[in-house]
């Protein structure tokens with residue numbers, strides 16, 4: 001990404017954008033056995049006036065399709081005449097996984113699982129140009145796009161069979177100033193829950209928001225909606241959050257509107273079944289449940305009630321299972337543990 005001396009034309013990966021224009025293209029990043037290429041679709045919106053660079057990423061996990069809906073609706077709704085700065089949008093960060101509508105690119109993973117480690121580009125940042133497909137995809141996302149952004153929001157949903165209340169996850173506090181700044185901006189996005197923690201899968205050193213925070217960028221991830229589904233009310237909520245962020249960082253004029261509970265949590269208590277069969281879930285997102293409350297009932301294949309699943313602690317429901325069947329050990333819900 002480079003600007004001319006006059007700053008009239010923005011050059012980014014083969015695109016040349018005058019102020020107040022948009023472009024999209026497909027970016028080849030890794031050749032496949034049949035001669036086709038894994039190609040990252042990219043949309044760039046260049047506002048009529050100068051300002052920061054915001055990157056929106058979606059679908060780094062292939063079943064998180066609500067993110068595609070959110071970022072493409074965002075792109076179509078943005079008025080370039082009033083936009084200050086540039087928005088880079090990556091609607092499909094993991095094309096092979098989207099083809100499978102699965103978290104991972106399962107066709108290659110099943111063929112040679114050890115060679116496909118890492119299987120998840122999200123857990124392979126900043127990537128490797130000489131690595132496997134996931135590492136090459138991560139490298140392209142980081143080097144060609146994220147590296148040039150001032151602010152990065154990576155949009156997820158739970159994996160298929162789960163739904164989150166609007167939820168944001170931060171770089172860990174150990175990163176320092178950038179993590180604190182991300183936390184403040186996430187509150188502007190307006191989720192119901194914000195995970196701010198030092199441990200667990202959401203703060204792996206190889207995840208993009210942690211790598212970017214270590215570079216001093218303001219980056220966080222969000223989980224909105226349900227895997228493999230598009231829920232219009234969740235899309236609307238995310239678009240309102242993005243508008244808030246754009247107002248806060250000076251890319252749009254207008255006031256930030258308060259949305260979301262913004263409860264900061266340090267952990268989630270995962271509530272699992274010990275028996276198996278059909279699950280009747282008795283709690284919904286954002287419910288406040290008490291310790292010992294029955295949150296689900298399991299009925300076996302003979303129609304007998306075999307388990308009442310009880311909350312191990314009091315707390316609000318952050319995530320629920322949406323599959324109506326369970327094997328022993330599967331999740332019913334997750335409860336937020338306040339900071």
Ligand SMILES: [Zn+2]
Nearest residue numbers: 061064156157
């Ligand atoms: Zn994800």
